[in-house]
Amino acid sequence: MTLTVPVILGSVRSDRIGIRAARFLTSKLEARGHAAPLVDPAELKLPLLDRMYKEYPAGTAPEPLERLAALYRGSDAFLIVSAEYNHGVPPALSNTLDHFLEEYYWRPSAICCYSAGQFGGVRAAMPLRAMLAEMGMPSIPSLLPIPRLQKAIGDDGTPAESWLERSANRFLDELEWYAEALRTRRAQGTPY
Numbered sequence: 001m002t003l004t005v006p007v008i009l010g011s012v013r014s015d016r017i018g019i020r021a022a023r024f025l026t027s028k029l030e031a032r033g034h035a036a037p038l039v040d041p042a043e044l045k046l047p048l049l050d051r052m053y054k055e056y057p058a059g060t061a062p063e064p065l066e067r068l069a070a071l072y073r074g075s076d077a078f079l080i081v082s083a084e085y086n087h088g089v090p091p092a093l094s095n096t097l098d099h100f101l102e103e104y105y106w107r108p109s110a111i112c113c114y115s116a117g118q119f120g121g122v123r124a125a126m127p128l129r130a131m132l133a134e135m136g137m138p139s140i141p142s143l144l145p146i147p148r149l150q151k152a153i154g155d156d157g158t159p160a161e162s163w164l165e166r167s168a169n170r171f172l173d174e175l176e177w178y179a180e181a182l183r184t185r186r187a188q189g190t191p192y
Helices: 018-031 063-073 091-098 122-134 162-187
Strands: 007-009 078-082 109-114 139-146
Touching: 007 018, 007 091, 018 078, 018 109, 018 162, 078 091, 078 122, 091 122, 109 122, 109 162, 122 139, 139 162
Parallel strands: 007 078, 078 109, 109 139
Antiparallel strands: none
């Protein structure tokens, strides 16, 4: 079953390393036959949240928001790639996510977290789980933490460490299971 799984990157830093994880996971999803468009806040250049997409009169939202709304409505799941800033969620990720709400409903999410150090960004993943559930896209039980990302994945998204392929495959197997199950249920209707 072909799925559409946007890969939402959470960093806009000029020397960010998270793009490596996003490239790796996009490639893995595409190799499984899925559509995995990259949602990059550095390219979107969204303003700080002043008005959510749903608060614009129909047809008047800025073009990047219209494009994302269409993508999200047609998505089956979301894969979040998050750094850890001060033990929390990066502001660029929060801002990118906060522009939408109903577009996420009844779809699972998965969290890949990373850091340049040994903890792999897991301290950001915990508050991110609560945030994603509140937005209507609860995260799958597994995480894909990547410590020392600068050594684990090359600039082009090629993994340099063998454990990463095995872990990513299990992680994506789980995401596919949840995405397919919820897609089937959405087709039968949702509670509201």
